[in-house]
Amino acid sequence: MGLAKRIIPCLDVDEGRVVKGVQFVDIRDAGDPVEVARRYDRQGADEITFLDITASSDRRDTIAYVVEKVASEVFIPLTVGGGIRQLEDIYRLLNVGADKVSINTTAVNNPDFIDQASGHFGNQCIVVAIDAKQIDDSPRWEIYTHGGRNPTGLDAIEWAKQMVDRGAGELLVTSMDRDGTKGGFDLELMQRITSAVSVPVIASGGVGDLDHLADGVLKGGADAVLAASIFHFGEYTIEQAKQHMASKQIEMRL
Amino acid sequence: MKERVVIVNLGTGNLRSVYRAFEFAEGKGDVTISADPEIIRNADKLVLPGQGAIGTWMGQLQRDTRLKGAVLERLNHGPVLGICLGLQALLDQSEENGGQQGLGLIPGKVRHFGSAHQSAGLGEHGLKIPHMGWNKVRQKVDHPLWHDIQDDERFYFVHSYYAEAADQSTVVGESTFGNTFTCAVARNNLFATQFHPEKSQQAGLQLIKNFIHWNGVQ
Numbered sequence: 402m403g404l405a406k407r408i409i410p411c412l413d414v415d416e417g418r419v420v421k422g423v424q425f426v427d428i429r430d431a432g433d434p435v436e437v438a439r440r441y442d443r444q445g446a447d448e449i450t451f452l453d454i455t456a457s458s459d460r461r462d463t464i465a466y467v468v469e470k471v472a473s474e475v476f477i478p479l480t481v482g483g484g485i486r487q488l489e490d491i492y493r494l495l496n497v498g499a500d501k502v503s504i505n506t507t508a509v510n511n512p513d514f515i516d517q518a519s520g521h522f523g524n525q526c527i528v529v530a531i532d533a534k535q536i537d538d539s540p541r542w543e544i545y546t547h548g549g550r551n552p553t554g555l556d557a558i559e560w561a562k563q564m565v566d567r568g569a570g571e572l573l574v575t576s577m578d579r580d581g582t583k584g585g586f587d588l589e590l591m592q593r594i595t596s597a598v599s600v601p602v603i604a605s606g607g608v609g610d611l612d613h614l615a616d617g618v619l620k621g622g623a624d625a626v627l628a629a630s631i632f633h634f635g636e637y638t639i640e641q642a643k644q645h646m647a648s649k650q651i652e653m654r655l
Numbered sequence: 656m657k658e659r660v661v662i663v664n665l666g667t668g669n670l671r672s673v674y675r676a677f678e679f680a681e682g683k684g685d686v687t688i689s690a691d692p693e694i695i696r697n698a699d700k701l702v703l704p705g706q707g708a709i710g711t712w713m714g715q716l717q718r719d720t721r722l723k724g725a726v727l728e729r730l731n732h733g734p735v736l737g738i739c740l741g742l743q744a745l746l747d748q749s750e751e752n753g754g755q756q757g758l759g760l761i762p763g764k765v766r767h768f769g770s771a772h773q774s775a776g777l778g779e780h781g782l783k784i785p786h787m788g789w790n791k792v793r794q795k796v797d798h799p800l801w802h803d804i805q806d807d808e809r810f811y812f813v814h815s816y817y818a819e820a821a822d823q824s825t826v827v828g829e830s831t832f833g834n835t836f837t838c839a840v841a842r843n844n845l846f847a848t849q850f851h852p853e854k855s856q857q858a859g860l861q862l863i864k865n866f867i868h869w870n871g872v873q
Contacts, residue, residue, distance in 0.1 A: 523707030652788040
């Protein structure tokens with residue numbers, strides 16, 4: 402049908418450095434974000450996502466600087482998430498070169514914000530990030546905020562639908578149970594969300610090898626797959642990942 | 656001498672990305688983002704970008720009659736590159752925002768993928784809208800802007816509405832997303848793409864270079 406599935410490396414950025422935690426703790430340093438982004442662009446990344454996890458208040462200046470540097474030499478779509486609370490934050494990030502913003506906690510605290518943001522900037526640049534955790538062994542998942550610390554009581558599938566109705570142009574779905582474990586995506590969660598909504602879904606959380614990426618598309622129904630550590634620490638290149646997915650008959654940009 | 660590239664600022668979308676890609680493609684060029692009628696009239700190369708809702712975009716143009724006059728005048732002569740809404744706006748009308756008049760320079764209309772997929776019975780099979788990502792572009796004719804770009808090269812798209820050109824002679828590129836649609840149009844000095852060359856890596860930068868070197872003759 403033409404449209405390629407996407408591979409999106411994700412850079413968790415803390416005070417201007419790329420880091421990667423296992424289940425949201427145990428941070429390892431993975432380098433300078435501009436260098437890392439440049440490398441992924443050369444390897445054929447389809448997009449790059451930056452997630453700003455800086456806790457301090459000067460976060461916005463740091464991430465804006467990183468995005469601006471990257472956007473002046475890397476000409477693929479860039480998504481930025483973390484700490485977006487008002488329309489002005491979005492305007493500012495788009496203005497330094499982001500193409501999309503990813504919104505998580507603010508969407509939960511104030512769902513109307515998604516209506517406002519998509520009304521203002523268009524739904525093509527509003528990604529809603531959903532961090533979900535399975536409730537015991539039931540086929541139900543609950544939404545968490547604040548990097549996985551705060552449960553909300555919201556059902557993940559219902560929440561996904563609501564966010565799309567309000568104007569999300571894409572969903573970034575992370576399984577909190579899998580993130581950092583290298584055990585593969587939560588395919589049941591992905592499948593349930595991809596079949597419930599009409600917008601593209603990015604699968605995230607748990608990639609440990611190249612089969613996991615392919616499964617996200619073939620079994621989870623995802624339109625794009627996101628991974629961090631398998632690329633950061635040189636286990637695989639993006640190019641290898643694309644070749645592997647293409648060998649499984651997935652349409653890729655090679 | 657450097658070409659004066661002017662990117663028309665209608666206050667929507669990511670103009671900085673377009674600006675940066677032109678700067679990168681041209682070397683240290685003369686690239687300006689502007690809504691000043693005089694600067695627009697005097698542009699060697701005019702870029703008409705746009706993202707978001709076409710109603711907002713056209714509204715900005717309608718509100719400022721001097722700006723609108725300058726843009727319309729400039730669209731009649733000298734190389735112009737439209738991007739995304741900058742393509743859609745060239746057509747007669749759009750389904751978006753409850754029906755919207757376009758500039759009428761390319762015959763045809765702008766439709767929503769959802770309605771096209773539904774009438775083709777594709778809706779239930781889960782084609783996700785917006786059409787977002789890298790898709791192949793089939794070159795329908797030789798054009799200076801396709802120079803050094805392979806047929807079926809992938810470009811980055813993000814849109815929910817697409818052009819349906821009424822005159823096949825204006826169609827220079829096609830893509831398939833459920834249905835086959837027009838993703839690049841050209842007529843005399845105008846060339847416009849539904850995809851985003853500024854976000855399409857090497858192929859996109861090549862198209863931008865081709866535009867900078869184009870004399871506006873098809």
